[in-house]
Amino acid sequence: MERGLLAVISGFAGAGKGTIVSQILKTHENYVVSVSATTRAPGKGEVDGVHYFFLTQDKFDHMVSENEFLEYASYVNHSYGTPRSFVEEQLNQGKDVLLEIDIQGGRQVRKIYPDTPLIFITPPSIDELVRRLTSRGRDSAESIARRLQRAAKEAEEIEEYDYVLVNDEIEACTERLHAVIQAEKARVNRRQDLIAEIQKQAALLCNPS
């Protein structure tokens, strides 16, 4: 069983990264999205183990101390993290695991798995981002302002990523994400076993035993 690929997906709030991730799960086999752990209470309709692993703060802190998170962040009221065991199991089963986290999380994951590709999803322009955030009508003016301020900060960090995908159209952007994952799986540093085998066989062509 070939080990799956781990990839980090980030993007401005309103860039549509959640939609792209849902779409790739629907249209292509072999993907799973990592389920995060959180200490916040379940929201309406949120299912433990599906949307999040809902943990007490004690349990969360214990997992931190046992190094059981690939990455985590603690805010004033709540903590969020990516349980390492879930990701490891999926990778070992050959699944390609998408982590929907921000650059702080991406940096932590890179320390553990240095060749994890970091992928940033952006709308075609900031004007378009503003339009999407205001037109979906589910956010307050204050919430929109906060998201835009966060976007301004995130924009400064795009160069830390390996890939930037423009979400101009959901299907097209999903295919671009799939292309990136397939290409990453073909990178020479990930095909060392195959290369070694080819080289071993090829060497026998000139020096048959």
Added chain:
Amino acid sequence: MERGLLAVISGFAGAGKGTIVSQILKTHENYVVSVSATTRAPGKGEVDGVHYFFLTQDKFDHMVSENEFLEYASYVNHSYGTPRSFVEEQLNQGKDVLLEIDIQGGRQVRKIYPDTPLIFITPPSIDELVRRLTSRGRDSAESIARRLQRAAKEAEEIEEYDYVLVNDEIEACTERLHAVIQAEKARVNRRQDLIAEIQKQAALLCNPS
């Protein structure tokens, strides 16, 4: 007009790289394959400007001295090279240009365009390579032996490439090649203009003029 991508495609003789390149030209828009220059005489059915640019040795040597090749190689009897002007024109027209050359050529291209991806196409195994070379029945035993010896040498150089694609099945391998080209176009170092524009617009969110 966004500049196209230049990519080097190599592979063992018999790996099917010519077939994969033909297939991608047929099934996807935006690709062109570079036409090489050569000093050898046209073979049966070969058309000047389509299969090769057929040049005299004097003309070829002049182009070498004028630095008009992206890469070239001279053998005992003949010279081969990639005219820089053809490639430049296609890239400027936004075309993705595939160069079907070996690692020596790839190294020369990298000196001029350092971020050119180098892609190696291999059959699933050397046994399969031997089977393909012997079963197509168009090569003499001597020619097959020569190709296999060359393959043994090329195998040692696979690690110089960026990607290795297994040609287990033509359509699947063609899609993998297409994925690599699409992914390369999304790499952050190739999207600097977009990123700069997003950053400029995003900065205005916090400091509107």
